[in-house]
Amino acid sequence: MPQESRLDLLQGTLDVMVLQTLAAIGPLHGYGIARRIEQVSGDQILLNQGTIYAALVRLQHRGWITAQWGTSDNNRKAKFYSITRKGRKQLAADVAYWERLAEVMGRMLNGEKA
DSSP: OOOOOOOOOOTTHHHHHHHHHHHHHOSEEHHHHHHHHHHHTTTSSOOOHHHHHHHHHHHHHTTSEEEEEEEOTTSOEEEEEEEOHHHHHHHHHHHHHHHHHHHHHHHHHTTOOO
16 A cells, blocks of 8 residues: 655644644743644644745734743753744634634535535
C-alpha cells in the first residue's frame, strides 16, 4: 500500500496552528513551534525554517504575537514568541470559522441533505 503524501496547508491554516500552539503551550521559539505542529499533526505536516519564520513575522506584524529574546534549552540565544490578547481574539474567531467549515465539509462529503 503506497504511503500517503504529506498534507499541503490551506491559506491561513499555519497562522491558526501557530496561534493555537502558543495559546496551549506558552512562549516558544520558532523551531519549537514548528516541531510541535509537526508532532501534533502526526508528521503529516512538515515545516521548513522559511515557512515558519515568514508566518511568525506576519503574525508579529499583525500584533497577534510578540517576540522576546531568551535562551533555548540548548543554551543558545533565541526569539521566544507569545500570543497577545489580540491574537487570542483572532484565534477564537479562526477556530469558530474552521469548525463551521469542517462541519459543512463533513456534511458535503457524507452526502447529507439540508
